[in-house]
Amino acid sequence: MLPSGPPLSLFEARTVAQVSRDQVDVFGDLFLGFLTLGTLVGVVVISYIVYNALKYRDDSPDAEGKYDVEEIDPAEDDAGVARPQLGEIPTGTGKAGGKKLFVSFGISAVIVLSLITFAYVNLLHVEGTADDADALDIGVEANQYSYTYTYPSGETSGTLVVPEDRVVALNVTSCHPGECGDPAEGGPVNVMHTWSSPDLRGSTDAIPGRYTQTWFQASDPGTYRVECRELCGPQHSTMHFDEGIEVLPDDEFEDWCLENGCMAEDELGDWLNRTRGEN
Amino acid sequence: MGDLPPKSTVKRWLVTTNHKDIGVLYILTSIFFLVVAGVLALLIRLQMLESGGTILGGGEYNQVVTAHGLLMVFWFLSPFAFGLANYLVPLQIGADDLAFPRLNAMSYWLYLFSGLAMVVAFFQGGTHEGGWTLYAPLNVPNFVPRIAEMGETTAVVGLALFVVSVTLGSVNFLTTIYRMRAEGLRMRDIPLFSMSILLTVWMMLFAFAALLAATILLGSDHMLGTHYFTDIHGGSMLWTHLFWFFGHPEVYIVFFPALGAMAEIIQTFSGRRIVGRKWFVIAMALVAIQSFIVWMHHMFLTAINLPIKTVFMVTTVGISLPFDLMVFALIYTMVKGRVRWKTPFLFAVGSLLIFILGGITGVFLGAIVLDYQFRGTYWVVAHFHYAMASSAVALVGAVYYWYPKMTGKMYNEFLGKAHFALAFVGFNLLYFPMFVAWESPRRVFDFQSGFSIWHQIATVGGFLFALSFLVMFYNLTKSLYSDRHVGDSPWAYVGSAEWATTSPPPLENFVGTPSFASGRLNFIGGAEADGGVAESEPATDGGVAASTATGGHDRHADHASWWPLLVSIGALLVVVGIGGQATSYVLWPFVFSLPFFVAFLGIQGARRDGRAAIHNLYLLLSILFFGGLLYVFSLHHGGLAEGFQNASMTFYLTLTGAVIGMYALVGMGYESFHVPEPELSEQWPFEGITNTKLGMWMFLGSDIILFGALIGSYVFIRIQYGWVDFLHDAAYTHKAVWPGLVNTYALLASSFTVVLALVYARRGSRRGTLGFLGLTFVGSALFLVNKSVEWTDLWLDQGWAYNTDIQGSVYYLTTGLHAAHVIVGMLILLFLIARAYTGAYWEEDEEAHSIEYFGLYWHFVDIVWLFLFPLFYIL
Secondary structure, rough: OOOOOOOOHHHHOOOOOOOOHHHHHHHHHHHHHHHHHHHHHHHHHHHHHHHHHHOOOOOOOOOOOOOOOOOHHHOOOOOOOOOOOOOEEOOOOOOHHHHHHHHHHHHHHHHHHHHHHHHHHEEEEEEEHHOOOOOEEEEEEEEEEEEEEOOOOOOEEEOOEEEEEEEEEEEEOOOOOOOOOOOOOOOOOOOOOOEEEEEOOOOEEOOOOOEEEEEEEEEOOOOEEEEEEOOOOOOHHHHEEEEEEEEEEEEEHHHHHHHOOOOOOOHHHHHHOOOOOOO | OOOOOOOOOOOHHHHHHHHHHHHHHHHHHHHHHHHHHHHHHHHHHHOOOOOOOOOOOOHHHHHHHHHHHHHHHHHHHHHHHHHHHHHHHHHHOOOOOOOOHHHHHHHHHHHHHHHHHHHHHOOOOOOOOOOOOOOOOOOOOOOOOHHHHHHHHHHHHHHHHHHHHHHHHHHHHHHHHOOEEEEEEEEEEEEEHHHHHHHHHHHHHHHHHHHHHHHHHHHHHHOOEEEEEEOOHHHHHOOOOOOOHHHHHHHHHHHHHHHHHHHHHHHHHHOOOOOHHHHHHHHHHHHHHHHHHHHHHHHHHHHHHHHHHHHHHHHHHHHHHHHHHHHHHHHHHHHHEEEEEOHHHHHHHHHHHHHHHHHHHHHHHHHHHHHHHHEHHHHHHHHHHHHHHHHHHHHHHHHHHHHHHHHEOOOHHHHHHHHHHHHHHHHHHHHHHHHHOOOOOOOOOOHHHHHHHHHHHHHHHHHHHHHHHHHHHHHHHOOOOOOOEEOOOOEEEEEHHHHOOOOOOOOOOOOOOEEEOOOOOOEEOOOOOOOOOOOOOOOOOOOOOOOOOOOOOOOOOOOEEOOHHHHHHHHHHHHHHHHHOOOOOOOOOHHHHHHHHHHHHHHHHHHHHOOOOHHHHHHHHHHHHHHHHHHHEEEEEHHHHHHHHOOOOOHHHHHHHHHHHHHHHHHHHHHOOOOOOOEEEEEOOOOOOOHHHHHHHHHHHHHHHHHHHHHHHHHHHHHHHHHHHHHOOOOOOOOOOOHOOOOOHHHHHHHHHHHHHHHHHHOOHHHHHHHHHHHHHHHHHHHHHHHHHHHHHHHHHHHOOOOOOOOHHHHHHHHHHHHHHHHHHHHHHHHHHHHHOHHHHOOOOOOOOOHHHHHHHHHHHHHHHHHHHHHHHOO
């Protein structure tokens, strides 16, 4: 919601419309972190497997008339490990190897817990921003096979036109054009879609009868792709828009907004000023 | 019929109930579906060679994608594993077959026919095109092209039939593993492959019941016009909860048998007992349980709130921990081992490497903010193919491993290694590029040009991977005719019992009775293994090594029956026909089949037990019943002739199927099929009851989940709507409480009478038994009559039907499913009455078990009503 009323005092918590870490940053950090750790773990574990399979490889020829090596007589077997014997009650290897197992398990537990923490901290930031930001609130209605954007004034647009460097908060649902806001009793409003911006990293499902939220902040003017990521019918493959989002500098956005009546003139001015950052 | 014809005859394979035969049937059939779904996959890859793809249209592509997923997940992966499980589990635990051999055969035929139905659906105007995940509301009639409505329904009902097959299978395996282990083999001692199957069937029992609920609701939306998934209060969210509550355990159901096989193969070919076996088993069990509390990670972008999302992130990322432990256990097993790089080992380790990639990338998906971007993209596709297709790779290794045991011949080792090389390279060439091109959305063939090269590489990999299977088919077929014979075991360092018998094993699996009482395997009354000691105190875990009273086999065990096949044929006809009917016709085939059931009881009962008054009575009643139904049918359709003329061909198809099914079920009930319970077996913790009783309990466990899902759906919808508004907005004028009350009393009384029937049966009192069974029938008839009066008022007088509004949908479907359970109970009662009349429950040693098992079922039906009554009449 765009706040109206007297400006807040210096001592009151104030939400800002510009966040220092936008969705692209958050995703980038998380992805890099997970990718690094994941690749490291994967490479280490896989190498260790291949290494052991090679190191302990037994190249002895097959036993006479059989298709596998000759089993060593237990009396002469000095490897110090328990070997499977036909018809035994399996007891595992007892204590030997158990300690190694616990150390490895402990290390993986530490890694997993730190990943959870890392992910959770970023989750809080992402969810928090959507709630706290002095954002531009836009309603998104997905249908087969396009999106309609509703601005604070109630005017709609087929393209999402936004100013740069502002948090844009999307409230997303799925409905038949013309029936949105008043789903027919017992009738299907529309199928599930996903609204997704690959470059700006905003993404959420569009569910008939429900509202979901996402947000993004674009730092550079230009056009950006929007695509649907939930199978929604025979034309799902073509439900993508290379210029679905248009990011404009402040003055151009102001022009566009006034021309299209996207919000009241004084509200627009206030909001743009209030949310203009230090850069 | 009891004896098996020779393996070279077709008849043998149609009537067999032996687990080894059924195992082979499962493996071969699953390979058939692998090829069908694989061809669909190659079509996908061809379409993806170029963005904008011109081979298939949008709707066609979606059907191909959907069918590929459904067929691979359901009709290839698990059945492939269960073919091996069928063959090996009884051998590994020292049993001579599964607990319920005819049900086992029926599981197989239902599986085959449900899969055939899926293929037929393509040709009935088109199959489902919304992905194997069948999301709502894309899955409801409003969004299905009209011409494809029949194929769509066939697909949904075919899937439901598959669930029936799986449920029978899980009941069977659970009973077998708990009650038919060799003496001295405690639960913790069973080989790791059998252990993994045990955990798999536990998961299957509960997870598939939820899927059955989902398919029943969806099928009802299609065939009856209910509103579960069209109304926004149910809709997408209801479907995703139901489907993923099933769907997540499902992926572990797919993986676990592969994991068990990997563990055994790595142990054998490392020549070292698995390290940390106890922890490995605990970790597997933990994953099985935890798999039921991670499902919302498929729903992170839906309307669930932050605290819940967080919980599911923790459980999801956390589930990687037990897997880590299992991976390390397998690795350390190789250390200081004598590692032989035979084909099974290469596939097992290869699949381990692949699975590690799948697992790690799965952790990415568990981090909610990452999932926000990965959802619906090729990251997900690559992840789950690495995870799920690694199961296929491991199971291929398992096939090589156990091929010598099953056929008595050795495959060609060089070709095996060539297969591995081709498969491993092809696999990674196919799926790794999908990680690189992860930002292309899934199920989409119109992607950004920067990704083209990766999709093209993937296509090349796909064809290579497909080619590798041909190498296997050639190898395994040709080797059947080679002269590379194997003895009991071609491998060194094997441990489990299947390697202590011939290759292939004899019909009874072992010579003599296997026993671990001495601390290792030996055979009582037959050849000794390794000269072990024949007698010793039993080493049990506090359980009882139970022995049955009958010494020796005075009754010959049966191995063949036509009825499982016949029941399944009836089911197939029903499934492919039911989608083509109007709502006013769809239930009639089942209704009409009821008097046929009664008539068959009379006819087949007379044949089996000698004609008695009861059989004549049933024949008479069936005719009267049928006449009455014809009357109601004519009222419903405005005249008898009109009704039958306006019925489509598919109506008669479904009717034929239903009648055949009834005939076969009666035949199966009356068939004399002897399955001797093992004389001496470990049965902890289920000593002191029979196999059938345990089977009934397991089945009821699954039925609890089914009703739980239906009741849960009702509660979910009602909470979304507003608990009180839900009733206010319903389209009925007045819904009385007293019919529900009467029904409650009727059912409770009938539970009481069925207990008395059992008491009198055990006393040998014919009159008492018949009297109380009859009263039970009367009680249930009263229930149905009362319900029909109530429904006539609500439906015909007040105009409130199951398709009027969402309130009607949940009321009629939930109580209707319960009523169907009552009707099934009544059919069984008629059977019991006929059998009691001719003295079946007073034979020597007979404890009227059938009445007892029925009583359990009947009490369950009554208890369910005790939940439905307050939920639908009072609250």
